[in-house]
Amino acid sequence: MQQKIPATVITGFLGAGKTTMIRNLLTNAGGKKIALIINEFGDLGVDGDVLKGCGAENCTEDDIIELTNGCICCTVADDFIPTMTKLLERDQRPDHIVIETSGLALPQPLVAAFNWPDIRSEVTVDGVITVVDSAAVAAGRFADDHHAVDARRVEDEALDHESPIEELFEDQLTCADLIVLNKTDLIDADGLGRVKSEVASRIARKPVMIEAKNGEVPASVLLGLGVGTEGDVANRKSHHELEHEDGEPHDHDEFDSFVVELGAIPDTAGFVEKLKGIIAEHDVLRLKGFIDVSDKPMRLQLQAVGARIDQYFDRAWAAGEARSTRLVVIGLHEMDQKAVRKAIEALV
Numbered sequence: 300m301q302q303k304i305p306a307t308v309i310t311g312f313l314g315a316g317k318t319t320m321i322r323n324l325l326t327n328a329g330g331k332k333i334a335l336i337i338n339e340f341g342d343l344g345v346d347g348d349v350l351k352g353c354g355a356e357n358c359t360e361d362d363i364i365e366l367t368n369g370c371i372c373c374t375v376a377d378d379f380i381p382t383m384t385k386l387l388e389r390d391q392r393p394d395h396i397v398i399e400t401s402g403l404a405l406p407q408p409l410v411a412a413f414n415w416p417d418i419r420s421e422v423t424v425d426g427v428i429t430v431v432d433s434a435a436v437a438a439g440r441f442a443d444d445h446h447a448v449d450a451r452r453v454e455d456e457a458l459d460h461e462s463p464i465e466e467l468f469e470d471q472l473t474c475a476d477l478i479v480l481n482k483t484d485l486i487d488a489d490g491l492g493r494v495k496s497e498v499a500s501r502i503a504r505k506p507v508m509i510e511a512k513n514g515e516v517p518a519s520v521l522l523g524l525g526v527g528t529e530g531d532v533a534n535r536k537s538h539h540e541l542e543h544e545d546g547e548p549h550d551h552d553e554f555d556s557f558v559v560e561l562g563a564i565p566d567t568a569g570f571v572e573k574l575k576g577i578i579a580e581h582d583v584l585r586l587k588g589f590i591d592v593s594d595k596p597m598r599l600q601l602q603a604v605g606a607r608i609d610q611y612f613d614r615a616w617a618a619g620e621a622r623s624t625r626l627v628v629i630g631l632h633e634m635d636q637k638a639v640r641k642a643i644e645a646l647v
């Protein structure tokens with residue numbers, strides 16, 4: 300009988316650094332042939348583009364599969380299982396499978412899917428790795444805003460949980476076999492100490508925690524945990540599973556995303572500065588995409604996590620490719636989408 304293929308699940312909140320860590324992993328995984336399944340919230344496929352662009356020989360474009368029909372935890376039966384089945388039918392089976400969940404996904408339903416008979420006999424979960432944005436934790440992003448939650452609870456008596464961001468953060472930690480405290484370059488030693496205590500206080504189990512900058516963790520640390528996490532899902536239930544033992548399906552109604560499409564941007568410095576203001580004013584959680592900079596042959600990639608914005612030219616526009624500026628905006632459901640769209644469109 301063939302050995303089961305190990306699959307590593309990489310989860311973590313929006314912008315924590317999952318794609319950055321995987322990109323780094325692909326460059327130092329040695330000869331290991333890796334198949335990558337990636338899932339993203341929002342209709343733009345930025346992560347796929349970033350990972351396909353890294354040109355790793357052990358993980359070619361054919362080995363990168365994008366699941367685009369919603370969060371992976373909601374599409375297990377319709378999308379994830381058929382994708383895995385097809386992957387396992389390939390002549391050249393991968394040595395390792397890496398799955399990047401969307402930043403809003405609950406890892407539990409995905410891990411549970413590895414107990415489905417067709418999958419269980421061939422693949423095992425090597426481990427769940429949860430990437431944490433240490434700077435965001437230090438800034439209180441995941442701390443419960445009691446005031447806001449109490450106000451919402453008055454309006455909506457059915458509200459049965461804390462802030463959706465906090466709850467999701469805890470669910471992703473609860474499922475972890477390894478926690479990567481990323482972005483340590485953005486905080487000092489005291490801050491890091493507080494982040495460690497806060498993360499530890501959120502979970503009953505005590506998975507190993509490591510620190511990282513720019514997702515730089517050796518492949519030998521990330522791959523080969525050998526946990527078989529699918530056998531332990533009962534000990535890692537999400538808030539939703541604990542609250543709805545009847546099996547009622549979960550959803551992501553608390554979050555929304557939309558795409559803004561613009562023409563060429565002549566002054567990117569000014570554009571980015573004003574974008575920061577819009578993000579802060581409307582509490583946009585994540586914004587990313589590509590900018591067509593007037594008169595430049597290269598495409599500018601823009602990555603905003605909260606009001607922190609990174610930008611770099613990632614590749615030349617291809618001959619015949621329609622140039623445009625496309626940005627995906629992700630926020631809580633109550634974010635005023637119309638106002639955000641209008642404000643961004645007014646920047647050009």
Ligand SMILES: Nc1nc2c(ncn2[C@@H]2O[C@H](COP(=O)(O)OP(=O)(O)OP(=O)(O)O)[C@@H](O)[C@H]2O)c(=O)[nH]1
Nearest residue numbers: 313314315316317318319402482512513514602609
């Ligand atoms: N300063 C700093 N920036 C980082 C670090 N790791 C990642 N980033 C930046 O954070 C932004 C988001 O990183 P991604 O790797 O795309 O995050 P992600 O978790 O894949 O994001 P989603 O898939 O949208 O949830 C990018 O601009 C990265 O360059 C880090 O350790 N330090």
